[in-house]
Each structure stands twice: as C-alpha cells, then as structure tokens.
Amino acid sequence: MPIYATLVYAETTYHLHPVLEDFEYLTEPLLLTLGSLPSLFLMAQSTALYLGIVRRKEWPHFFRFHVVMGMLLENAVQVMGTVSRWLPLSVCKGKFPMHFWTAIVVAQLFTMFECVRCALAGMYPEVPFISDAAYIHSSL
Structure with missing residues (x-):
C-alpha cells in the first residue's frame, strides 16, 4: 500500500511521468x-x-x-x-517546488524499495524514527 500512495504522488509531480509511462502496464x-x-476502504483495511x-x-x-x-x-x-495541499499556490509555482517534490517522491520510493528488499532478505530495515516506532508497536 505505501508504494501505491507514493506512485500516486509521483505521478502528480509530472517530473517522473515520462519514467512511469514506460512502466504503465505494471502500475495502471x-x-x-x-x-x-470506496474511500473508507483503506482506513478499514489499516x-x-x-x-x-x-x-x-x-x-x-x-x-x-513489516x-x-x-x-x-x-x-x-x-x-x-495533506501538508502539500495546505501550501499556498505562490509557494507551489516555479522550479524549486517541482524539484523539491521530485526529491521527496524519489526518497520515498527508495525507502519503500529498501524495506521490501530487507523483508525479502529476512532482515529488519533501519529507517530513522519509523523503525523504532514499528519495533515498539510490534512488541506491545
């Protein structure tokens, strides 16, 4: 599910759209x-x-x-x-926001793929803050 959400935001950055077009048969x-x-399905699933x-x-x-x-x-x-929707449009125009959100999406995708790689290899991933929170939740 996190990869789905990241791909949705990656598509809206338009900077990754040409890359995703090559893999559209996989993502579409x-x-x-x-x-x-339905909109409540993802909340009920979680x-x-x-x-x-x-x-x-x-x-x-x-x-x-995991x-x-x-x-x-x-x-x-x-x-x-959600936070990106709260920003005023004056902040969202120009080249800096496009490069910023592209960097955020690429970092999210690499983090997701690293977690998948660790899960398939039988290891625990080390993502700052999130790994500690996941360990605490799974140990309760």
Missing part, C-alpha cells in the same frame, strides 16, 4: 483497482491489519514488524500529501 491496473474502491495481525502475538514478530512498517510509511506519505 493497480492504480485503477485501488482507485475504484484498522483490520493492525487489529488482526499486529496486535496478535500468534504471528511472528518479523511479519508483524506490517507496522508499511502502515507507518503509508501514513508518512499521506501526511506529506
């Missing part, structure tokens, strides 16, 4: 499927994942940690998107 079905769901997986000690700690990590990264992407 996911974006269309998740975009057609609540169900937290209560059904993270809070249950029957699941291995490694799995619970579920919480994905949820926290998705929340970080949503906060960035």
Whole structure:
C-alpha cells in the first residue's frame, strides 16, 4: 500500500511521468483497482491489519514488524500529501517546488524499495524514527 500512495504522488509531480509511462502496464491496473474502491476502504483495511495481525502475538514478530512498517510509511506519505495541499499556490509555482517534490517522491520510493528488499532478505530495515516506532508497536 505505501508504494501505491507514493506512485500516486509521483505521478502528480509530472517530473517522473515520462519514467512511469514506460512502466504503465505494471502500475495502471493497480492504480485503477485501488482507485475504484470506496474511500473508507483503506482506513478499514489499516484498522483490520493492525487489529488482526499486529496486535496478535500468534504471528511472528518479523511479519508483524513489516506490517507496522508499511502502515507507518503509508501514513508518512499521506501526511506529506495533506501538508502539500495546505501550501499556498505562490509557494507551489516555479522550479524549486517541482524539484523539491521530485526529491521527496524519489526518497520515498527508495525507502519503500529498501524495506521490501530487507523483508525479502529476512532482515529488519533501519529507517530513522519509523523503525523504532514499528519495533515498539510490534512488541506491545
């Protein structure tokens, strides 16, 4: 889910649009499927994942940690998107905001892919602040 949210914001930066056009056959079905769901679905899904997986000690700690990590990264992407809507239009015009948001999206994508790489390799990723919060949540 965090990769979906990051791709949505990456597409709106238009700086990555030519790159994403090459991989449109991979991203378009996911974006269309998740975009057609009701707006409360993602919130209900997060609540169900937290209560059904993270809070249950029957699941291995490694799995619970990565579920919480994905949820926290998705929340970080949503906060960035919400904050960006509050900025006045005078701040959003020009080249600096375009380069700034492109850098933010690229950093988010690399963070997501690093977490996926660590999960597939059987390791715990070290993302500042988020890894500590995920460890605390999964150890409760």
